[in-house]
Amino acid sequence: MPFLEPVTVMIRNSSLAVVAVLDDYNSLQVIPRFNAVGAFVVDMPADSAQAQHMIPGNGLIISRGGTVIMSGNIREPNWTKSSSDGGAGKLTVNGVDDMALLAGTTCWPNPTSAPGSQSSDVYKISAVVAETAMRSLVNLNIGPSAQAARKIANLTLASDGGHGSSITKQVNQFDNLLTALQDIAKIDTLGFRVVQVGSNLQFQVYVPQDLSQTAKFTFGLGNLTDAAYSVTYPTCTKAVVVAGGNTSPRVVSVYTRADAAFPGPWIEQFVDKTDVDSASVDLTAQMDQAADEALTAGAVQTSLTMNPIDTPGLQFGVDYTVGDTVTCQVRDDFVSDVVREVQIGYEPGGGYTAKAVIGSSDGTNNADAMAKSMDYIRRIFERLRRVETRKQK
Template sequence: MPDLPPLTVQVRDSNLHIIGVVSDFTSLTISPRFNAVGAYVLNISADSPKADLLVPGNGLVIRRGSTVLMSGPIREPNWSRSESDGGSGSLTVNGVDDMFVLTGTCWPNPTSAPGSQADSFYKISGVVAETAMRTLVNLNFGPGAQSSRKISNLTLAADGGHGVSITRQVNQFDSLLAVLQDIGKTASLGFRVIQVGSALQFQIYEPADLSASAKFSFKLGNLTDASYSVTAPTCTKAVVVAGGSSSHRVVSVTPRADPAFPGPWVEQFVDLTSVDTASTDLTAQMAQAADEALTSGAAQGNLTMNPIDTPRLQFGRDYTVGDIVSCQVRDDFFADVVREVGITFDSQGGYVAKAVIGSSDSTDNQDVLARQFQYIARIFNRLRRLETRKPS
């Protein structure tokens, strides 16, 4: 095993102040996820002098040297003891990372009081993706939010101006995390929330393309096993429909062929019927909606592998979630985004890492449920349109 910076597990209080260090855990598993809420599980003896610190309201900051691998609140401490256990039994502490603060809703008018939410949507018009994402976080939960919604210790990193210019409509009370994921996917941006000092910081970054240097294969000796699967596309032609209620209907059809899946087009209805077709930026909004549908519905590859750190290639130092790496699949190297890494540390300082590259659908239940809900919503919308056509 190569020499690595020391692992430090700190305990923080509700004000994000460090109140202790846990060095006597029996095992620790962390699962950082790209543009999604990660999680951790820590096991420790209930007799540990630090056990009383591991309660809801407090949290963990997990570092490898000076790098924060994950930070987040404790959610579920669970105690157990069997007849064969010595002492007071064991404690299992479950927690989530600080991305959890982004799971709230986007208000149609974030600056207005709850009783004055008359708008049906929030508009993003002609700004770069990073600026749009920062604005959404700032006005809903950050320093610019109403006092009743503001997370007092949430700050925003400086705006780097990353990403393409976007124009889109955020429907009332959409999930903030889902909107950020959509924008991040189409603009090829990553985002995270981690503890910096005694505050939480929302950060946006451009993942690195390390596919030429970060390679995993059995021949290189940094891979123990791997499996790969492919999911067919769910959208290769986006049918975007705007207006139709208070304004005339406008329809656009945007195809995007997938050479790996020849055959009939896979059409998907994209509902922009709440958008007034008299809007001056209608074309940009419809193009944005089509691009997001085609990106989300593209064919997905899923590669699960067990990498081994070597002196030349180490997780957290040479690559991290969001970066593009490559892994040998049969005779060729497959390059894609590191979606998730599950790392289990033991009390002797050893650890095992398991990375997921490509689509996270098969490993992240939230993604699976989201697709199911989207499918059910499309069925409901079709039934609703049929209902309106029934003769009176």
């Protein structure tokens, strides 16, 4: 099936300068992920003129419709050849997007201090909006304000849009930076990514679009080939948060977030905040934050996988992207949720396939997305109960 907006693939060197346009490939797979590390795979002739550039240290910039879908480094060029192959064989090149910079970084408790001066147990975020907190974590650990030995060349930060609610949070010493950013972002369903802009890499925080009324995938519209929907039982409906207990009195608070669609005994989970002194002025805010994260991660998870078809008015990378909320037909109803991942396959002649994963399967849903999913589940359960009642009569 020919796709409407063509994909453009450029090869960059270790200095982020474009050295060639990649157009001699047999297939290209691109997997962008919402607030997570994406990946790409290129299958190409080993004797291509562009093969010389497909080496570790170089990377790709993949765009569609003028929008960069992904940029990232080449990691594994693999060569194969069989007796039936012509030419010099086949080159299969694997890579990851620039979000890998975040996944490979730890959060230092004293990020501006030398390694021998890491005296704190935590890095504390006090009453700042989520985007500002996220930018600060990146900036101080690997960005322009980081120590020289940890600073990543050519990494910049997009301007602060002030998105998100005010948070108070402690990041434990040497926690993974990507994980810390995910925890903060999911509170307000913010998106973030690292992507090449001009000759630099840029850390961006953004608010995904709610396209549930305009980006609709249905069998009747002809833009959906198949879909599958699943629901997973909750793992935490009651968070038992414990603070203090070391050098200060212990404080225990219980937070409940039950759901009528899954009746039955509660599911308790211990949330360890004993690293927080119970005499702290922001004790309540920190315990509330920890409870919200535990209940959100342990809530009912939904997952919708669909194979969309591009149409002139609805194309991935042009009209919607990962992080946006779209609507898909499920049985005789509709589900609206966040696009978490899209597995895209391209061929030079115009072949195009896509498989989108939609829903809260990674635990980053917020209250609005959860309410939408639970509303659908309740409607399904109610229909099943009515069917059972009719059978009994």
